[in-house]
Amino acid sequence: MNTASYSELPAMFQRHAPPYLAERATGDVVVSAEGASLHLADGRTLLDAASGGFGYGVSPVVEAVQAQLRRLPLSNRVLISRTLAELVVELDKLCPTPLSVSYVCNSGDEAFEGALKLAKGLNPRRNRLLVVAGSRPGSLSYGTLLAGIGAGYLDALGMEVVPIRPNDSASLAGSLDRSTLAVVYEPVIRERGLCRLEAAFLTEMRRGCDTHGCLMIASELHTGLGFAGTPLGISLTGVVPDALVLGDALGGGQIGVGVYVTSKAINDAVYGGRNPSLHGSTTGGNPASCVAATVALRHLARERIAQRQEGLGRAFTERFASRAANPESLIRNYQVCGGLVSVELPGPAPADRLWRECLGAGLLLQRPRDRWLYLAPPLTVSEREWEQVLQRLQRGCERAGCEPAALREVV
Amino acid sequence: MNRLQVIDCCDKHWNPTAATLYHMSHRTIEHRAEGSWIEDEEGNRFLDFACSYGVFIVGHANPHVQAAACDQLARIATLPYGMMEPSQVGLMQRLARMLPGDLNRVWLTNSGAEACEIALRAVLAARAPRRRIIVARDSYHGKTLGALNILGQHNHRNPFDPLMRQVDFVPYGDLAALSDAMDSDVAAVFLEPVLGGPYLQVPVSGYVKQVELLCREHGALFVADEIQTAFGRAGRMFAIEYDAAQPDIILLSKGMTGGHAAIAATVMSDRLYETLTGLSDFDADYLASGAGASPFACATALASLDFIERENLPERAQRLGVRLISGLRRLARQYPALIEEAPGIGLMTGLKVRNPAVESAITMVMGRHGIHLGHSMNESADHPVLRFYPPLTVTEGEIELCLDKLAASLEQIGSRPVKLFDCLNLLVRRQYRLPRWFVYRLTGVKQT
Numbered sequence: 001m002n003t004a005s006y007s008e009l010p011a012m013f014q015r016h017a018p019p020y021l022a023e024r025a026t027g028d029v030v031v032s033a034e035g036a037s038l039h040l041a042d043g044r045t046l047l048d049a050a051s052g053g054f055g056y057g058v059s060p061v062v063e064a065v066q067a068q069l070r071r072l073p074l075s076n077r078v079l080i081s082r083t084l085a086e087l088v089v090e091l092d093k094l095c096p097t098p099l100s101v102s103y104v105c106n107s108g109d110e111a112f113e114g115a116l117k118l119a120k121g122l123n124p125r126r127n128r129l130l131v132v133a134g135s136r137p138g139s140l141s142y143g144t145l146l147a148g149i150g151a152g153y154l155d156a157l158g159m160e161v162v163p164i165r166p167n168d169s170a171s172l173a174g175s176l177d178r179s180t181l182a183v184v185y186e187p188v189i190r191e192r193g194l195c196r197l198e199a200a201f202l203t204e205m206r207r208g209c210d211t212h213g214c215l216m217i218a219s220e221l222h223t224g225l226g227f228a229g230t231p232l233g234i235s236l237t238g239v240v241p242d243a244l245v246l247g248d249a250l251g252g253g254q255i256g257v258g259v260y261v262t263s264k265a266i267n268d269a270v271y272g273g274r275n276p277s278l279h280g281s282t283t284g285g286n287p288a289s290c291v292a293a294t295v296a297l298r299h300l301a302r303e304r305i306a307q308r309q310e311g312l313g314r315a316f317t318e319r320f321a322s323r324a325a326n327p328e329s330l331i332r333n334y335q336v337c338g339g340l341v342s343v344e345l346p347g348p349a350p351a352d353r354l355w356r357e358c359l360g361a362g363l364l365l366q367r368p369r370d371r372w373l374y375l376a377p378p379l380t381v382s383e384r385e386w387e388q389v390l391q392r393l394q395r396g397c398e399r400a401g402c403e404p405a406a407l408r409e410v411v
Numbered sequence: 412m413n414r415l416q417v418i419d420c421c422d423k424h425w426n427p428t429a430a431t432l433y434h435m436s437h438r439t440i441e442h443r444a445e446g447s448w449i450e451d452e453e454g455n456r457f458l459d460f461a462c463s464y465g466v467f468i469v470g471h472a473n474p475h476v477q478a479a480a481c482d483q484l485a486r487i488a489t490l491p492y493g494m495m496e497p498s499q500v501g502l503m504q505r506l507a508r509m510l511p512g513d514l515n516r517v518w519l520t521n522s523g524a525e526a527c528e529i530a531l532r533a534v535l536a537a538r539a540p541r542r543r544i545i546v547a548r549d550s551y552h553g554k555t556l557g558a559l560n561i562l563g564q565h566n567h568r569n570p571f572d573p574l575m576r577q578v579d580f581v582p583y584g585d586l587a588a589l590s591d592a593m594d595s596d597v598a599a600v601f602l603e604p605v606l607g608g609p610y611l612q613v614p615v616s617g618y619v620k621q622v623e624l625l626c627r628e629h630g631a632l633f634v635a636d637e638i639q640t641a642f643g644r645a646g647r648m649f650a651i652e653y654d655a656a657q658p659d660i661i662l663l664s665k666g667m668t669g670g671h672a673a674i675a676a677t678v679m680s681d682r683l684y685e686t687l688t689g690l691s692d693f694d695a696d697y698l699a700s701g702a703g704a705s706p707f708a709c710a711t712a713l714a715s716l717d718f719i720e721r722e723n724l725p726e727r728a729q730r731l732g733v734r735l736i737s738g739l740r741r742l743a744r745q746y747p748a749l750i751e752e753a754p755g756i757g758l759m760t761g762l763k764v765r766n767p768a769v770e771s772a773i774t775m776v777m778g779r780h781g782i783h784l785g786h787s788m789n790e791s792a793d794h795p796v797l798r799f800y801p802p803l804t805v806t807e808g809e810i811e812l813c814l815d816k817l818a819a820s821l822e823q824i825g826s827r828p829v830k831l832f833d834c835l836n837l838l839v840r841r842q843y844r845l846p847r848w849f850v851y852r853l854t855g856v857k858q859t
Contacts, residue, residue, distance in 0.1 A: 010495065051492075062484055076449055079449065080433050110524065117559070120556060255673075256490070270570075274428065283673035
């Protein structure tokens, strides 16, 4: 402990933390973690099915980052970085053609803003953003605006935002025009359950963006790197965007890293022949973060994490779908996509009750949004840990009065 | 991969103009660092007075910070929402304790630009329906698309214009201009207590306080951007201390982990926090950070702050800064055709040079002498400031070594007719638009 005993932390936290953290605080203090397990100061262990991160203490990543920390954690930005070169080669291997040029920064949020900046550089006078409704592409200013938060204040940014219903090709086609700066989407949207964007809709989006010369931006903060059961969420349909955004889990559970990957043609059109510092940051693409991301990507490929995530969804389905539908149950339905799971309850109150009971049973879920609960375990969660997640979810259901036998698969 | 293959990767998959720059300027590959020194893969050692524009406050690979960072990695490096972790809470409390007044609410983020964006959103909400933001011309507040809206360096903004309309730029240090720009529609003034970037400028005593008072008079919020100046770089723990100024929001980043991890903070006053959370439509996610406040970065920052306070680095920066600045000014007087002046405060120092070509020449020759400097990378500035930002742990001997090498470099450069640099400057201003083969031929390197 640095400054206070564990018992003092909650009060200190409430005194100094910003509201988005304070409001979500469970009161639990974590002292260490490994795999998907969070070890608490009071001796309990929580299983993490909320972070959508990489996983904790994954040895190859920890060891590589520690070694880099001892050598050169951050660069003075004068010499050439081998670690950065190795990461962008790795990202090139991961992404489909023509996505081959990466901008590496400190977070997924920054990466998304970078992709939008790319769009702005391509068409500076355009000011209209289309977003597939329910997408949460980031939490910086434009990401917040696109998520529909604080629009009354952020109108100062001078950007018009047009939400498009998921999979509504007609609405999309009718909204695209020569003032459109970019179309932003997530391959799987977590809003009122899980919604996979269909190939026909994305093909229409691709065609529309090509026709009107605007950027198609896929935010894969929640779906990329294996969460959707494929190495990238865009692999679900095969439709390739102009810019792909990755983050959070990319840092291997060690360091914040974000990246957008685009084509050489688009990158050259905006940044070619211009000062190399036109876009960049002091610490973005630093050696320790690049090492973390490179080793993390290699680990994901070696361990076939995407297939494993697909297996998580199957295990969830097998466990809960085999039970008979029970109209008395509080749980209405669930949806899975890879390792992403949503559970629907009759209303916000039962959802909150189930969330609390799960927490009591040692399972951390994301706070419910309205009547939906979401499971987003770390990428590297093991089968054994996932089995424990499901057991604890079942226990939480029983305590909350939502008999799991009532679960019905609808997707 | 050998050096050329690494450059080729940068060209194909990262930043082609940076790759060209690496190749033509014979840059080598970084390998390790310690104290004030960087070593490349070929074993060459360089004295680091660049420090990524001020990041490495506690020296490279500081053992105290390294140990804390590695220890935290072994325990828990990242955290899901909802959980608390001792280093994260400890850092929030520590910053609140260090800062003056009621700056008690701490948003921890991943970069200075993210911290700036939190502040921008906060002031737009807290002072709605006011919309105008005032910033200093040539100021630097980050390059994310949101932060770009209030960036004072037009060379970085122009390719993306039009941006936010209601942003006004006033000359730094000009109180009358600021006073004229203030009215009841101004939501906030963003100000660096010392103007950083390639326009390094130390304001007259009392300027920052007067800016604060103008904000109070007009009901605007005062945001102090201390991303570059804080934690001793400018000779005080925070540069606002020179004027005893009290901002509503302070932005912190670069030196906070002493160059061991990326982190930033937006710290706001209790009063502003209450205004925001009291808004009828306030949504906590309006001011969220996706992956901020990692325990790894927080533990690293705490260890760095321990070291800064224990070693009294701000005082050291002030003391050694006097020596460095007087040496730079002595050389500036010796070469008035090349150097206009040597601005600086603490160990935030530089040479304001004749033109970008002179800046490039000094940087290149100093590089050959084994000294890294903070090149502005700004070919559009008339008189860019070449920065000398050593670690605050730099020794007197290292400062003398740098000044000796600078004297030798200036002697070499000064032996050329100054008109040569005016001609070269025409090329420097266009260097990124020139064909690559031409640039390589001009600089004597073989095409990759």
